[in-house]
Each structure stands twice: as C-alpha cells, then as structure tokens.
Amino acid sequence: MKLIARWASAFGAFWWDFLVGDTPELFFATVAIVVAAVLLGHHDDAGYVLLPVLAVVFLVSSAYRGRRRPRAVTPVDEAKSPDQ
Amino acid sequence: MSTSSTVVLILAVFGASTVEMVEALTIVVAAGVTRGWRSALEGAVAAVAVLTVIVLAVGVPLVHYVPIDALRVVVGALLLVLGLSWLRKSILRASGHKDLHDEDAIFATTTAELSRDEPPAGARTARDAVGFAVAFKGVFLEGMEVVLIVVSLGASQHRLGIAAAAAGAAAVLVAAVGVVVAKQLSQVPENLIKLAVGIMLTSFGLFWVGEGAGVHWPGSDLAIIVLIGVFVIITLATTAWLRTLQPGAPLPARTPIGTEQGEG
Secondary structure, three states, X not given: OHHHHHHHHHHHXXXXXXXXXXXXXXXXHHHHHHHHXXXXXXXXXXXXXXXXXXXXXXXXXXXXHOOOXXXXXXXXXXXXXXXX | OOHXXXXXXXXXXXXXXXXXXXXXXXXXXXXXXXXXXXXXXXXXXXXXXXXXXXXXXXXXXXXXXXXXXXXXXXXXXXXXXXXXXXXXXXXXXXXXXXXXXXXXXXXXXXXXXXXXXXXXXXHOOOOOHHHHHHHXXXXXXXXXXXXXXXXHHHHHHOOHHHHHXXXXXXXXXXXXXXXXXXXXXHHOOHHHHHHHHHHHHHHHHHHHHHHHHOOOOOOOOHHHHHHHHHHHHHHHHHHHHHHOOOOOOOOOOOOOOOOOOOOO
C-alpha cells in the first residue's frame, strides 16, 4: 500500500512539475488559450489571429517576469560603499 | 497530413530527443566513469526499454481509440505548455538573464557525488546498484519528456512510428557522438537546439489546439510554417529587448542566439 502511495505521489509530482513547475503563468496561459480556442472554434474565424496573439503576449510577459532585476540597495550595501 | 508538417514533426522530435539525450548521456558517462561501465550501460538500456514500452502502451491506444479532435486539443495543450516553457528558458538564457546549462559542471558534480563511496577498482566490472540506479534514473527522467513529445506529436498526426523513429535516431546519434567525444558534451549547442524545438512545439501545440477546437487555419497545415515564422521573429525581438534590460552587469557577448555552449 505504501508503495502504491509513493508511486502515486511521484506520478503526481512529475505531472505537477511538468505542467506547472516554476512557471505557473504558462500553465494558466495554456488553459486560457484552450478556452479561447473552444469558444472561438466553431463561431468565429478570428481564432487563427487571436490564438497566436495570446500565445505571444503570454510568452513575452512570462520572459519579462523571469528577467534578472537590479538588487535593491540595502543599508548594509551603503555602509560598505567606498564613497561613504 | 502534408509533407511540410511531417518534416517539422521529425525535426521537432529529433531536436527534443537530442537535447534530452545529451543531458542523460552526461549522467550515464559520469556513472560509467565512477561506478563502472557495465552497470551504467545496463541502467541506460533498461530505462530506454521501459520508455519504449510506455510509448507503445500509451501511444498506440491513443491513436486508435481516442476521438481525433479531443486528442488534438489535449496533446496540443501539452505541447504548448512544454514549448512555451522551453522557449521562455531559451530566451532568458540567450539574453543573459539565466545561467547557461553547463554539462561540464553537471558531469563534475555527478562524478564527485558518485566517487564518495566508489567501488574498489577490481569490482568495476561487477554489477553496481548505485551506478545502475543513477544511469537508469537519468535516462528515464530525461527520456520522459521525449516520450511525451513522441506520443503527443505522433498520435495527433497519426505518425507515431515516424515520431518514435526520429527519437530513436537522435538517441543513437547522441550515443555514438558520446562514445567519440566522451566528456565533451558541453560543445553541443543545446540552447540553440532547445530554442528551435521550443518554437516548433509551441507552433504545433497552438495549431493542434485550434484545429481540435474547430478553428479554421488559413492554408491548413501550412499555417504551422507561418506560426514557426511568427515565433522566430518574436523570439529574436524578445531576446534583443531583454538584453537591453540587464541590471548593471556587463552585457553578455553578442553571439548569435543560443550558440553559447551548454544549457538544458
């Protein structure tokens, strides 16, 4: 029983890591794209424009979010500064 | 299914398999060098056998029993998650916002860890459980992403055999190159390959999600080529833009995207 629980846990962890991992915004982006495709699929020809636009917006915003940011200067940094 | 989308399918699967197998081979070589080649190779072969069984057990029923439109939406979503994730990572690495994947560092770390309780020299030809387990785990975990791509792309286009063959060819090629270059795996331009595969997976994923949901793509399968072109442009532009946003640090050398060594 323990073995099954461990396997189920490992299986769940694999899919969580695969689908969500450290970029949950891309998981939700995919869900949004699928929902948009289903809504537009049989009703509107604009789907072939909207889906790529959504994917591009989500990709660029996720990459922007993942950039390295300048570290805030702390009082310790200021104290160590040679100008002080 | 047009020839162009079949070619893109082969390239996507071959590229993805190459990237993942390079990472797996690094672990197998590290296990072989420190724990003995017999156990490491047996572990690798066992993992490939299990992965092959998974492709057959999951892929074949998918092709035959699941309605094609539902299948395309689901596998398209899977490809989209994977493709966007690879593309994001490659853009961040190419623009200097994320460290490159260093196969040499991984090799050194794995070798050091495995050397702690290294078997005696005389026991190198005997079976070693640690060497087997490390090689098996490395190949299995890296190979699972390849399996997902093979099953997804192969099943949605009813080209499971071609997709599996492309993955197998990449595995054989990487293994052959690995035998020749041994520890020189860092020379493989992984970021470039990962970026190209990310573009193809994202394009395929978007196409299949739309196709399965009933979206009418102008030009039918040729829309995949157009989507690839769109994502190439977006990738280049985003990478160039993010390079200008480096916080204080000197900009990385302006090499063509992804030609830096290593990554994963």
